[in-house]
Amino acid sequence: MHRIAVSPPGKGYGASFLQEICQWIFAEDDIHRLWLDLLPSNERAARLYRSMGFVREGVMRSALRVPGGRQDLVLMSLLREDWEQLYFRAGGL
Helix, strand or coil, X not given: CCCCCCCCCCCCHHHHHHHHHHHHHHHHCCCCEEEEEECCCCHHHHHHHHHCCCEEEEXXXXXXXXXXXXXXXXXXXXXXXXXXXXXXXXXXX
């Protein structure tokens, strides 16, 4: 598992990066499902992921070890067919 953070926030770099990752994963490989997790407090990321077709699947309770304890993580996923629908609608492929 890898964690990637793109900064500075609010410049569109994260959206471009994630679009490229989705394109690479779904167009180049026979992958059915892409998932990611985020902190429940990261509403900016959640908005971006929803705009790209990711769906919230649930909460992984106490999944992240942080100094002084543990924190929940929200799980979101994007299925190949959802990505293809969004991508075709946007004029890609």
